[in-house]
Amino acid sequence: MAKMSWAAGTQCVAKGDHRKPKPEELCYHKGDILTIIHTSTKKGFYRVRHNSSGEEGLINSTNVREREALRVDPGLSFMPWFHGKISGPEAVCKLQPAEDGLFLVRESIRHPGDYVLCVSVSRDVVHYRVIYQDNKLTIDNTQFFYNLIDMIEFYSRNKGSIATTLLKPKQKHGTKSAELELSKSGWLLDITKLKLGGNIGEGEFGAVYEGEYLGQQVAVKTIKCDVTAQAFLQETTVMTKLQHKNLVRLLGVMLHKGLHIVTELMTKGNLVNFLRTRGRSVVNSAQLLHFALDVCEGMEYLESKKLIHRDLAARNVLVSDDSVAKVSDFGLTKVVSKAKSDNAKLPVKWTAPEALKKEKFSTKSDVWSYGVLLWEIFSYGRQPYPKMSLKEVKEMVEGGYRMEAPEDCPPALYSLMRLCWEQEPRRRPAFNKLREKLEREAGKHSGGEGGTSASGS
Numbered sequence: 001m002a003k004m005s006w007a008a009g010t011q012c013v014a015k016g017d018h019r020k021p022k023p024e025e026l027c028y029h030k031g032d033i034l035t036i037i038h039t040s041t042k043k044g045f046y047r048v049r050h051n052s053s054g055e056e057g058l059i060n061s062t063n064v065r066e067r068e069a070l071r072v073d074p075g076l077s078f079m080p081w082f083h084g085k086i087s088g089p090e091a092v093c094k095l096q097p098a099e100d101g102l103f104l105v106r107e108s109i110r111h112p113g114d115y116v117l118c119v120s121v122s123r124d125v126v127h128y129r130v131i132y133q134d135n136k137l138t139i140d141n142t143q144f145f146y147n148l149i150d151m152i153e154f155y156s157r158n159k160g161s162i163a164t165t166l167l168k169p170k171q172k173h174g175t176k177s178a179e180l181e182l183s184k185s186g187w188l189l190d191i192t193k194l195k196l197g198g199n200i201g202e203g204e205f206g207a208v209y210e211g212e213y214l215g216q217q218v219a220v221k222t223i224k225c226d227v228t229a230q231a232f233l234q235e236t237t238v239m240t241k242l243q244h245k246n247l248v249r250l251l252g253v254m255l256h257k258g259l260h261i262v263t264e265l266m267t268k269g270n271l272v273n274f275l276r277t278r279g280r281s282v283v284n285s286a287q288l289l290h291f292a293l294d295v296c297e298g299m300e301y302l303e304s305k306k307l308i309h310r311d312l313a314a315r316n317v318l319v320s321d322d323s324v325a326k327v328s329d330f331g332l333t334k335v336v337s338k339a340k341s342d343n344a345k346l347p348v349k350w351t352a353p354e355a356l357k358k359e360k361f362s363t364k365s366d367v368w369s370y371g372v373l374l375w376e377i378f379s380y381g382r383q384p385y386p387k388m389s390l391k392e393v394k395e396m397v398e399g400g401y402r403m404e405a406p407e408d409c410p411p412a413l414y415s416l417m418r419l420c421w422e423q424e425p426r427r428r429p430a431f432n433k434l435r436e437k438l439e440r441e442a443g444k445h446s447g448g449e450g451g452t453s454a455s456g457s
Contacts, residue, residue, distance in 0.1 A: 004064065004142075006036045006046065006061070007036070007038075007356040008036055008037060008038050008064060009035065009036065009243070009249060010035070010036045010243065011033055011034070011035050011036075011049070011051070011066070011067040012033070012034050012035075012036065012064035012065060012066055012067055013031060013032070013033055013034075013060075013064060013065055013067050013068075013185065013186050014028045014030055014031060014032045014033075014034065014059075014063060014064055015030065015063055015064060015065055016030050016063060017029050017030050018059070018063060021057065022060050024057060025057050025058045025059065025209075026048060026055060026056070026057030026058060026059055027051060027055075027057075027274065028059070028402070031186075032050060032051070032052065033051040033052070033186045034048040034049065034050055034059060034083065035048060035049045035051060035062060036048055037049055037056065038056050042058065043121065044060055044061050044062065044384060045058045045059065045060055045061065046058065046059055049214075050214075051189075051196060051214060052190060052193065052214065053214070054214040054215045055088075055265070067185065067186045067187075068156065068185050068186075068240075069185075069237075069240040069241035069326075070181060070182070070185055070236070070237045070240045070241075071237075072182075072234065072237050072238070073176065073237075074195050075174050075175050075176050076150045076175075076176050076178045076181060076233060076237070077151060077172075077175040077177070077178055077233075078119035078149055078171060078178045078179065078229050078230055078233060078255065078259065079105070079152075079177065079226060079228065079230065080169055080171040080177045080178075081103060081104050081105055081152065081169035081170060081171065081172070081174040082104075082105050082148065083104050083105065083106045083170075083423065084104070084106065084107055084172075084174045085107045085109065085381055086106045086107075087109060088116070088118075088127055091104060091106055091116070091118040091125065091127070091398060092118070092125045092376040094170055095118060095120045095125050095170055098123040098124070098125075099120055099122050099167075099168065100120060100121055100122070100167065101119070101120070101121070101164050101165055101166055101167025101168055101280070102119070102120040102164060102167070102170055103117065103118060103119045103120065103152075103166045103167075103168070103169060103170065104170040104172075105117050105118070105130070105148055105152070106118065106119050108129065109317045109347070110193025111129065111131075113132050114129060114130055114131055115129075115130035115132070115137070115148065116128065116129055116130060117130055117139065117151075117162070119162060119163060119164060119166065121164045122163075122198040126162070126163050128162060129406055130151065137150075137151055139151075139160075139161065139162065139295070140160070140161040140387060142161070142421075143160055143161070144258075145258050146224045146256055146258055147224060147225060147229075147257075147261075148226050149226050149229065149255065149257070149258055150257040150258060151255050152166060152169075153255070153256065153257070158223075163406070164428040166389070168327060178233055179255055179271075182252075182253060185240070186252075187240055187250075187252045187253060188252060188253060189213065189251065189252040189253065189254050189262055190254075190256070191233045191254045191255075191256045193213055193214055194211055194212070194213050194220070194254065194262075195211055195213075195219075196209050196211045196220065196261075197209060197210040197211050197212070198210060199262050200219065200269075204221045205223050205225065205228045205232070205296065206221065206223075206224055206228075206258075207222055207315075208220065208221050208222070209222065211262075212263055213251065213262060216251075216264075217264075217265040217267070218251060218262050218263065218264065218265050219262070219263050219264070219265045219266065220260050220261070220262050221261040221262075221263070222258060222259070222260050223258050223259045223260075223261070224257070225258070227439060229258055229259035231260065232259060233259075235261075236250065236253055237262060240306065241305065242301070242302075242305065242307075244297070244298055244301040245297075245326075246294045246297045246298030246301070246324070246325065246326050246327060247301065247326055247327050247328075248263050248264060248266060248294065248318055248326045248328035249263060249264045249423075250262070250263050250264060251264065259441075263328075264320075266318035266319055266320050266321075266326065266328070266447045267319075267320065267321045268318075268319035268320065268321065268323065269318065269319060269380070270314065270315050270316070270318055270319070270380045271291060271314040271315075271317040271318070271319055271325055271376075271377070272313075272314040272315050272376065272382075273381070274319045275314070275376075275377065275380045275381035276380065276381035279380055280380060280408075281389060283380070283446070285378075285408075285410065286431070286442075286445045287323070288377050288378055289438065289441060289445055290323075290325075290442070291317075291319075291325040291415075292374055292377055292413075292438055293435065293438045293439065293442060294324055294325035294326065295312075295317055295327060295370070295373060296370070296431055296434050296435045296438055297326055298325075298326060298327040299312065299327065299366060299370060299431045300432050300434075300435055302327070302366075303363045303366075303430065303431045303432070308361050308362060308363060308365070308366055309327065309366050309369075310355075310361055310365070310366070310369075311329060311369075312327070312348070312350065312366055312370055312373055313347060313349060313369065313372070313373055314373050314376040314377065314381065316328055316329040317373070321364075340391070347383050348367055348381075348390045348393055348394060349372065349384045349390070349391060349393055349417065350368075350369045350372045350373070350384070351368070351369065351399055352364070352365035352368035352425065353423065354425055355368075356394060357398075360425075362425060363430065364425035364426065365425065366431075366433070367420050367428045367429065367430070367431065368420055368425075368428065370420055370431070370434070371416070371417045371419075371421045371423045372384050372420075374413060374416060374420070375403055375406060375415050375417055376406075378406045378410075378411075378413055379407070379416075380406075380407035382406070384403065392450070398399075400423070402418060402421050404407075405417075405418075410441070412437075412441050413441065416434065416437060417440070420434075421434045
């Protein structure tokens with residue numbers, strides 16, 4: 001029996017062909033990805049948008065299945081043809097039986113930092129040294145590449161100055177092609193359908209652009225470094241499992257000169273800048289409360305999935321066109337049991353004492369960060385612990401110091417912050433309890449303050 005209550009935005013995969021649609025119905029083929037717009041008055045039907053053509057129409061819910069999340073699999077690789085440090089003779093052995101266009105890439109033992117592309121051609125194996133210079137890779141000093149993914153993509157389409165186009169990757173034992181898995185599960189998008197617009201930000205790992213994919217406004221995070229792309233594969237895998245109105249939605253990924261992660265576009269930018277640039281005259285406290293609730297609901301959903309965010313802060317919350325706040329940047333998200341982290345990168349002012357000291361991350365350390373985020377919201381985007389150095393923050397917080405309430409902050413909200421900042425993690429409330437308290441607060445407000453005034457961008 002088909003699931004009869006798919007929310008708008010749910011992505012589905014067609015189970016078969018539908019080539020002769022009735023009026024208002026959509027034509028599609030087996031494997032096509034369709035996005036639900038809303039339920040139809042016609043029983044069992046949905047109105048959908050075709051992810052490739054952008055066309056809209058009705059479909060019968062029995063003909064589609066919900067698009068699957070990717071399984072987290074450590075063997076999944078964007079570079080299954082990369083074998084690391086192996087010798088030339090070992091590479092030759094691996095490329096048997098000989099087959100034209102069978103290839104692998106290895107690290108150069110003779111020239112550390114360089115790579116070698118090994119290709120089988122006319123029953124022989126040719127070794128091409130890949131030189132790494134000025135942050136680019138090249139075999140012939142005429143064609144330059146950002147990374148190995150980019151290079152393999154090029155030589156799979158063009159012979160260039162090598163003996164044959166690359167036809168078949170020799171996979172390293174234990175790896176699976178991420179490209180294939182993404183494609184099978186419907187998460188690989190078609191780069192030719194993307195119109196890339198202007199740069200809207202620099203992430204830690206690459207630029208973020210706005211763009212349009214089949215008529216939908218999107219944000220595209222580009223990751224040029226192949227090692228980082230591989231690390232982001234885990235983030236992407238996590239994001240395929242998450243569907244919630246207060247989490248930034250992943251639309252899919254593209255592989256082209258590296259990795260592109262495509263998400264819904266949040267036109268009003270991050271919450272810190274949103275609050276700083278508008279301030280008290282534009283955003284009233286009912287709207288602040290609304291943002292606090294949005295984030296809380298997104299976090300409650302992550303908590304229910306046993307995921308820790310670990311970098312919750314107003315800079316990682318984005319605001320949509322209709323002023324809904326959504327949690328983004330799952331770059332540090334890890335499944336609860338495996339939470340070990342790289343301490344150098346921790347955002348000290350947002351990180352709970354036990355996480356800073358003993359690397360103990362949990363939903364409760366996310367709750368601590370949420371308390372700091374509440375302080376950011378109600379101070380209209382001020383930097384927490386004003387005028388204090390990171391070292392002072394660490395020592396003072398450890399010794400029991402807590403920030404004062406922001407100016408004009410409702411007392412009930414300051415007491416919520418203080419609950420989030422309990423020294424003992426188990427004494428901090430869970431996100432569902434926080435949400436209940438915030439809803440009660442919002443109930444009191446809605447009587448007095450009227451609607452939001454933040455929708456004016």
